[in-house]
Amino acid sequence: MKKMILSLALILLIGVLVYNLFMNQSIDASYSLEKEDIQHSNFLEDKKAVMYFSTTADQDMDDKGISLAVFLNNKGEADAYQMKSLELGNLSVHDREVMLTDKNSVRLIGNHYKEFNMKKSQYTGERSGYLKAKDLHVTIFNTGVNKNGGYDSNVWYGNNSGFQTANIPHYILASGITDNEVLILAQDIEKNLYSLKNVMFKESDVHVKDLVTLDNKTNSEYSVRSPILSDQDYYYFILSEFVNNTSEHTVLFSVHKKTRKQEKIQLDSYSDEKHPTASIPYNVKNSAYLNNGILYYLNGLGEIITFDTQTKKVDKPFTLKNAPQDGVRHNEEIYFNNDHVYVLRYDEDTKEKYRIEKYSLVTGEQVETIKINGLDDILKSIKGKSIHSYDFKMLN
Amino acid sequence: MKKHVVTTVLAFCLVAFSAPSAFAQSHSSSYTDEILQMQPDLKKEDLLSSVRSIAKNTGDTEEAVLKQIVKELKQDQMKASKEAEKVGTMGGKGGTVPVGNSSKGDFFYTASQTAYLNHGHVGMYYTSSTIVESVPDTGVRTISTTLRKVDQGDAQVKSVTTSSANRENAANWAYSRVGIDDYSYNFVTNRKTSHIGDKNCSKLIWSAYVLHGNLDLDVDGGLGVYPRDVRDAPDTRLIRNI
Incomplete structure (x- = not known):
């Protein structure tokens, strides 16, 4: 009997040890933010950046998938707030307010903390952003095919006063959010059709309007490479045109807002049998930006490709320093703002491992490096799950 | 060590x-x-x-x-x-990679962790750039090959050695289950359950090729078909390691 009790105690002890060493999904307490922390009205005051990480949907088998919002303060220290998982989850930032989304809820962090639990869980994100003209945070999900055979992309939208739900009845290949509208490139996978649409937010519903269906006489298959951007006259988006399993063309589509005339411009081409995915941007949802009439696109090889919207000239003005060429990612992310691009980088040979590099879009020079202390420890403390980066925003 | x-x-x-x-x-x-x-x-x-x-x-x-x-x-x-x-x-560096493009009817394998064990995961190419896979909560879904991230080191893309018509039909059948079949946690007897209805990732691909090609993509038979069983099935061929 005594032996039996001892054996059981030993098994229990080993179990606890194994759980803590290899399976514990809780982050290291020294880097962990509690709910009370993010509820403070001054929480964001000393925060410089925020990053979003999540496990993928297939790892949520035990309902123990997680997501993390990692905040970087002005001292270069990272702390993480843990939530439920949301594959491809993302962030909305506006005027010192951050919206965090997980599979069950939205949280508004800033002067007034608010949390809204949603009735229906979501498992895959698409895009979040802020509609300035409507004072609305919006988050769109890739919900899936409904029981009637149609496709649902559910939407949660709102502000401190409350959140509502709506549905965009399309599979979304690419998306973008401007000050007053959401833009989507809907894909009919079976028919290989691609349609640009805008989504307008009314008081209690959303209205989806067809803009144009892409001309595709060659029946090319396209993959997303950028967000949908908009200037005064045109919509722009970058897609990969499938050539074969290891080759692709990078093409820019422009659609005139009034005439709906569309143009396809080849920006680049890529072919590599060994590393076929290497040219895919670090994050296709944040990979392009419009500034002063120039469209900037940062591909997965670290190359900035520009398109002058006036002259239509394509150029490659500069490349990130020591950008990996093999397509293997270590949570690299992109954030464009005004004349700069910020890139979350990983370097195994540095003490901190992670840093943010700031490049001038005008000169191509690297103008600042921000080391991130603690991010590597945070990510390594997640045991038994693979966690991936899905969004990154600078806050000041 | x-x-x-x-x-x-x-x-x-x-x-x-x-x-x-x-x-x-x-x-x-x-x-x-x-x-x-x-x-x-x-x-x-x-x-x-x-x-x-x-x-x-x-x-x-x-x-x-x-x-x-x-x-x-x-x-x-x-x-x-x-x-x-x-x-x-072999010095896996822990990076991630988008699963990338492949031909219709091919499939990918990746390690997949739950708190209990690394059960692995498989998903099928419906088009060159669209994956159809079964995941918990959602059931059978599609996701872009650009957005689907997998761990670098032991992930693979494989093809199935059969006619292009079988590959086409198998992928079409898997896609036809999107939004209809929910997820099933039963790996242990999934060879014996119905092709129609709740299913997990390996069952989706296994059923697709049983019904369209009369292929048994299960390396060791038995009662359950697990993701590694599909990956290691004899009628499959490695396209690339990820």
């Missing part, structure tokens, strides 16, 4: 936790407990119902069926442990 220690400890615990309980009232309940320890999301009543049905159809005893399930689960776990060690030895 660290990986070796990790693998050894995990292997030890596997054996320790898997050992039949001294308090078990019978072999059957001991096997049931073992299975539910290794597949905790599987409901006991679903397991037992499935076992009863198999026993009835095959003439085997329920205990024999349960014993077979335990054997298959342990085989899969041993594979997982060995692969974890191999990735460590």
